[in-house]
Amino acid sequence: MDRVSVIVSHGSLEGVYPALIMANGARMEGIEVSLFFTFFGLEPIIERRMDHLQVATVGNPAMHIPTLIGMLPGFPTLVTSMMKKEMEKLDIPPVREFLQMIHDAGAEIYACKASVDMFHFKKQDFWSGVDDIISVGEFYEKAADGQIVFT
Amino acid sequence: METLEILGKHLAVDKDGNLVNRADWNEEIARAIAAQEGIGELTDRHWAVIRAMQKAFDRDGDAPSIRRLTNESGVDVKTLYQLFPKGPAKKAAKIAGLPKPKGCI
Numbered sequence: 001m002d003r004v005s006v007i008v009s010h011g012s013l014e015g016v017y018p019a020l021i022m023a024n025g026a027r028m029e030g031i032e033v034s035l036f037f038t039f040f041g042l043e044p045i046i047e048r049r050m051d052h053l054q055v056a057t058v059g060n061p062a063m064h065i066p067t068l069i070g071m072l073p074g075f076p077t078l079v080t081s082m083m084k085k086e087m088e089k090l091d092i093p094p095v096r097e098f099l100q101m102i103h104d105a106g107a108e109i110y111a112c113k114a115s116v117d118m119f120h121f122k123k124q125d126f127w128s129g130v131d132d133i134i135s136v137g138e139f140y141e142k143a144a145d146g147q148i149v150f151t
Numbered sequence: 152m153e154t155l156e157i158l159g160k161h162l163a164v165d166k167d168g169n170l171v172n173r174a175d176w177n178e179e180i181a182r183a184i185a186a187q188e189g190i191g192e193l194t195d196r197h198w199a200v201i202r203a204m205q206k207a208f209d210r211d212g213d214a215p216s217i218r219r220l221t222n223e224s225g226v227d228v229k230t231l232y233q234l235f236p237k238g239p240a241k242k243a244a245k246i247a248g249l250p251k252p253k254g255c256i
Contacts, residue, residue: 025255028217030237091218091256101218104228 003032003146005139010151011043012056013080013095017087019151020044020098027105032146035102036139038112042119044095045111047127053095054080096127103129108142110134157183167251169244176248184246190235193246197234200224201247214244216254 004026008019019035026033037045044050057063057070057079069075084094093101103109111126111133123133134142154161155168157180163171170176181201185193193201203224207215215223217240221231231239240252 021255024217027232028238028240030241091216091254093218093256101228105217105232 001031001147003034003143005034005036005143005146005148007148007150008035008037008041008044009039011040011053013053013083014055015151016041016044016053016095017092019149020095020102021092022149022151023107024098024102024105027102027107033102033105033107034110034139034142035107036110036112036134038115042111042115042121044099045109045127045130046121046125048125050095050099050127055083099127099129110139110142112136112139157187165250167245169250170248173248181246181248184248188242188245189237190242190246194234196226196230197243197246200226200231200234200239200243204243204247204249208244208247208249213254214240214247214249214252216240216252216256218256219254 004022006019006023006026008016010016023033023035043053054076057065057076058067060070063070063079092098099109108131109129111121111130113133113135116133152163152171153166153168155164155170160175162175162180165171170180182193185191185197190197200220204214204220207219207223217228217231220226220240220243221228224231226234235242244251
């Protein structure tokens, strides 16, 4: 495999990390990578939000906690900080550092134009590592002849 | 056991093609593996990464993957990919005579 294009469509911490790990892992294997952030998946590349992603504690049966507990004020913050500690132990960096690492490794980082327009974001709202805001057509052009991973 | 012919010797390698016996490794072998892997001439910076990798392996029992390799070697991610374009951790481990790093990051 020479090229993989990873689509990120979720904005929760646990929704973003699998994509970043897949993208970084691909670069480590010498595979060309592009990341395409769409819908709520824009969160990790919005400058003012990327350091504040949280784990979704409601509507996730795999959390094994009752929804009413997951709703308590401060609970998502607590779970998020616990998960971040566990990830640091495994050498998994915070979102900003991880994205920088992936970008420095040569991966291309794109925001989905339709989502950017829908959420009324401007170019200056984005983290500086974002290479461009592109349409879905341009995404497919860049992804041509490679694999596409949707997360 | 698979073997790889390097400098006229048949050396035992694992399924990834990495040397099995560290005792088989020396700088001359490293240069020959680098040439086979398309890395070309090994510069001082390549050697810094290779040495850091061996040091970390001897200490931890696993070759460091990218994030730890930047910390261990003091070489940043961009430069690592310039030095070893097709996967720095994997290629540097092979040239260092170590197994492929197990870490995901």
